[in-house]
């Protein structure tokens with residue numbers, strides 16, 4: 035069998051049921067993969083099991099299935115791969131691309147400047163060569179590399195890593211990999227060719243690509259889509275009490291999502307079968323029509 039050229043993924047965090055914002059990202063990544071005759075897999079981002087309500091993963095998979103998504107292989111759980119992530123962090127330490135840091139939150143609170151990706155680490159522990167038992171976290175060394183990439187929706191982005199990011203955390207104080215480390219290592223090892231995800235992760239893409247470059251691996255492409263906010267301008271999430279997707283109004287919700295993604299689904303799709311809807315969506319999908327504003331306010335239709 036010929037290996038598909040395109041490989042995409044949907045990567046929900048099992049902190050609560052899927053909501054309209056997660057559905058929009060799932061639809062965009064699914065249609066990108068299917069319209070490119072590629073593979074689409076599911077990665078459950080459950081590095082931190084303390085935040086995972088019981089039964090949440092199965093609920094997410096059932097909802098996706100009810101909405102007509104079809105994925106390849108077994109959805110894999112990121113927690114099963116922690117030893118890979120930590121081994122990469124060890125390699126980076128050995129190669130001199132990373133260092134252990136013992137700074138407390140208090141130390142950092144008084145001396146950090148803020149860049150495009152948050153507070154910039156002042157470099158206190160860079161050359162101390164701390165042993166593991168004296169350190170809190172592991173950070174990657176950054177320099178004034180100008181990191182540029184082209185997002186398929188938001189265009190060319192360029193960052194001076196030292197002044198916009200600074201040395202960033204790859205292993206947290208609880209000895210779990212950071213989101214950046216886990217996502218980068220998995221994206222590389224799973225061979226994704228394009229990542230479709232929400233605009234809130236656009237800025238940290240520079241860190242992921244910086245890490246990819248340091249590891250000497252090929253970069254994948256990125257396509258960020260607007261995030262959905264409530265009428266107070268807050269991102270839909272468990273924290274902002276976003277309602278769970280309804281079990282039985284899949285077509286209605288999917289047509290709303292297609293409209294928000296800039297496609298022009300005909301009204302009849304709201305009353306036809308799910309198969310008709312997906313067939314129309316795959317034939318007419320045009321990523322160039324996705325709005326390139328950062329957010330879209332959720333409207334009940």
Ligand SMILES: [Zn+2]
Pocket residue numbers: 134135136137157158159160
């Ligand atoms: Zn430090």
